[in-house]
Amino acid sequence: MxxxxxxxxxxxxxxxxxxxxxxxxxxxxxxxxxxxxxxxxxxxxxxxxxxxxxxxxxxxxxxxxxxxxxxxxxxxxxxxxxxxxxxxxxxxxxxxxxxxxxxxxxxxxxxxxxxxxxxxxxxxxxxxxxxxxxxxxxxxxxxxxxxxxxxxxxxxxxxxxxxxxxxxxxxxxxxxxxxxxxxxxxxxxxxxxxxxxxxxxxxxxxxxxxxxxxxxxxxxxxxxxxxxxxxxxxxxxxxxxxxxxxxxxxxxxxxxxNRLDEFVVKRHGIYNRYKEIFKDVSIKLPELEPYAFASLHLYIVRIENNIAGSNRKGIFEKLRANGILANIHYIPIYSQPYYQQFGYNRNDFPESENYYKEAISLPIYPDLSDSELDYIKETIIRPLGHQTLF
CATH class of the missing domain: 3.40.640.10 (Type I PLP-dependent aspartate aminotransferase-like (Major domain))
Structure with a gap:
C-alpha cells in the first residue's frame, strides 16, 4: 500500500x-x-x-x-x-x-x-x-x-x-x-x-x-x-x-x-524523479515559480487527456485498485453542500472548475522509493483490462 x-x-x-x-x-x-x-x-x-x-x-x-x-x-x-x-x-x-x-x-x-x-x-x-x-x-x-x-x-x-x-x-x-x-x-x-x-x-x-x-x-x-x-x-x-x-x-x-530541511530536500528529489519518469507521458506536471522555494507537501498532476484509455476518474480508480492511495486536493469549497446555501456561482471560478476536473495528488513523502515511483508510473500508463501474467 x-x-x-x-x-x-x-x-x-x-x-x-x-x-x-x-x-x-x-x-x-x-x-x-x-x-x-x-x-x-x-x-x-x-x-x-x-x-x-x-x-x-x-x-x-x-x-x-x-x-x-x-x-x-x-x-x-x-x-x-x-x-x-x-x-x-x-x-x-x-x-x-x-x-x-x-x-x-x-x-x-x-x-x-x-x-x-x-x-x-x-x-x-x-x-x-x-x-x-x-x-x-x-x-x-x-x-x-x-x-x-x-x-x-x-x-x-x-x-x-x-x-x-x-x-x-x-x-x-x-x-x-x-x-x-x-x-x-x-x-x-x-x-x-x-x-x-x-x-x-x-x-x-x-x-x-x-x-x-x-x-x-x-x-x-x-x-x-x-x-x-x-x-x-x-x-x-x-x-x-x-x-x-x-x-x-x-x-x-x-x-x-531537526530534520525539516532534510525532508524538504528528499521531497525535491521525488519531484525531480517524477519529472523524469513522466517526461513522455501526457500528464500536466506541477510547475515551481522562481520566486518561491516549495516544501512540496503535495504532488498534484492534471489529467487533461485520456491516458491508456482512462480519464481522470478511471486513472484514480486504477491507482486505488492497485494499492496506490492517490487523492484529490481539493474539491472546491463553494461546491460543498454547506456552502451551496450561500449562492456561489461556479461560473465565477473557471480555473477552479477546470482544475477540479483534472487534478490528482500522487504520493510524495521522504521514504517513497524509486521502485514505488516506477510502479506508480506503470500503473497509470497500463491500458485498461491489461493483466500481468506470472
Whole structure:
C-alpha cells in the first residue's frame, strides 16, 4: 500500500516523546515554549504560539484581527474547508478568489479585479487568506501591496508550507502578512500528531493569540482590571478556547524540526524523479515559480487527456485498485453542500472548475522509493483490462 503522504518517525522522535512521558509535565510544561522558539528562529518571526491544530490557529487568527459578524473574508476555493470555516466561526461572510492556472494558488490578477469591483460596491474584505497549496508560496508581495491599498489584513494559510521560502524569506516570517499558520498533521512536512503554529510580528496580535488559545485567560498583571490577589491569581478577560498543544506533541515537533530541511530536500528529489519518469507521458506536471522555494507537501498532476484509455476518474480508480492511495486536493469549497446555501456561482471560478476536473495528488513523502515511483508510473500508463501474467 502506497499512501499519498506518510509521516517519518525515527528513534530520536520516539525518545523525545518518551522523555516527556518520564518528566513532570505532559502538557503546559517547558517543551512547548522551546518548540515555539525553535520555529520562530527557523522562520525569522518574532512571536509563535503552538496550537492543537491549524484549524484552531486559523480561528483565533481571525478573532485576533477583529473579525466579527458582518465582515467579509476572501480565500482560495482550492483548499481544505478549514480555510473558509474559520471565518464562518466568527459569523463573517466568505467569498473566493479564483486560482492561477499554473500554481493553483490564489490569482493575484483575479484578486486585483475582484477588489476593484468590491471597492465600487462597498464590499471589501476585512481579511484575505491566501493558501500556499502543495507547499508553494503564493506571490505574497503584490498581495501585500494590495492590502495596503484596500485596507485588508492577511492571514497566510501555510498549512502545507513549513520549510518553504518566498523570495529571500522563510514562509512564516510574516514579511508580507499579519499572521501565518502552519499545520503539523501527520501527512504534512513535519508532524506533532495533530497540531499547528501561529506566527506574527505584531505584539498586540501576539498577546491576543496567546490568550485566545487558552480560555482568554491572562496572568499578566498589566492586562488585568485590578492588582492580582496573589501569585496564584489569573483573570479571564475575554472569551477564549482550549486550543493548546501538549508537551508530548511539542517534543515530537522539536525532534522533527531537526530534520525539516532534510525532508524538504528528499521531497525535491521525488519531484525531480517524477519529472523524469513522466517526461513522455501526457500528464500536466506541477510547475515551481522562481520566486518561491516549495516544501512540496503535495504532488498534484492534471489529467487533461485520456491516458491508456482512462480519464481522470478511471486513472484514480486504477491507482486505488492497485494499492496506490492517490487523492484529490481539493474539491472546491463553494461546491460543498454547506456552502451551496450561500449562492456561489461556479461560473465565477473557471480555473477552479477546470482544475477540479483534472487534478490528482500522487504520493510524495521522504521514504517513497524509486521502485514505488516506477510502479506508480506503470500503473497509470497500463491500458485498461491489461493483466500481468506470472
Amino acid at each position: 502506497i499512501p499519498y503522504g506518510r509521516q517519518n518517525i525515527n528513534q530520536a522522535d520516539i525518545e523525545a516523546v518518551v522523555n516527556v512521558l518520564k518528566s513532570d509535565f505532559l502538557t503546559q510544561g517547558p517543551v512547548i515554549p522551546q518548540f515555539e522558539k525553535a520555529v520562530a528562529n527557523y522562520c525569522g518571526v518574532k512571536y509563535t504560539y503552538a496550537v492543537n491544530s491549524a484549524t484552531s490557529g486559523l480561528h483565533i487568527a481571525c478573532i485576533a484581527l477583529g473579525l466579527q459578524e458582518g465582515d467579509i473574508v476572501w480565500t482560495s476555493p482550492i483548499s481544505f474547508v478549514a480555510s473558509a470555516n474559520c471565518a464562518k466561526y466568527c459569523g463573517a461572510t466568505v467569498d473566493f478568489v479564483d486560482i492561477d492556472p499554473i500554481t493553483y494558488n490564489m490569482s493575484v490578477n483575479n484578486l486585483r479585479e475582484k477588489l476593484l469591483k468590491a471597492d465600487k460596491e462597498g464590499k471589501l474584505p476585512k481579511i484575505v487568506i491566501p493558501v500556499h497549496l502543495a507547499g508553494q508560496s503564493c506571490d505574497m508581495e503584490p498581495i501585500w501591496k494590495l492590502s495596503r491599498e484596500y485596507g485588508f489584513k492577511i492571514i497566510e494559510d501555510a498549512s502545507h508550507a513549513i520549510g518553504g521560502s518566498y523570495k529571500s524569506s522563510k514562509v512564516g516570517s510574516c514579511e508580507f502578512s499579519d499572521i501565518t499558520i502552519f499545520s503539523f498533521h501527520p501527512v504534512k512536512i513535519i508532524t506533532t500528531g495533530e497540531g499547528g503554529m501561529v506566527c506574527t510580528n505584531n505584539v498586540e496580535v501576539a498577546n491576543k493569540l496567546y490568550r485566545l488559545r487558552s480560555h482568554g485567560i491572562t496572568r499578566d498583571s498589566t492586562e488585568m482590571t485590578h492588582q492580582p490577589d496573589g501569585q496564584w491569581y489569573y483573570q479571564q478577560i475575554e472569551l477564549g478556547y482550549n486550543y493548546r498543544m501538549t508537551d508530548l506533541q511539542a517534543a515530537l515537533g522539536m525532534s522533527q524540526l
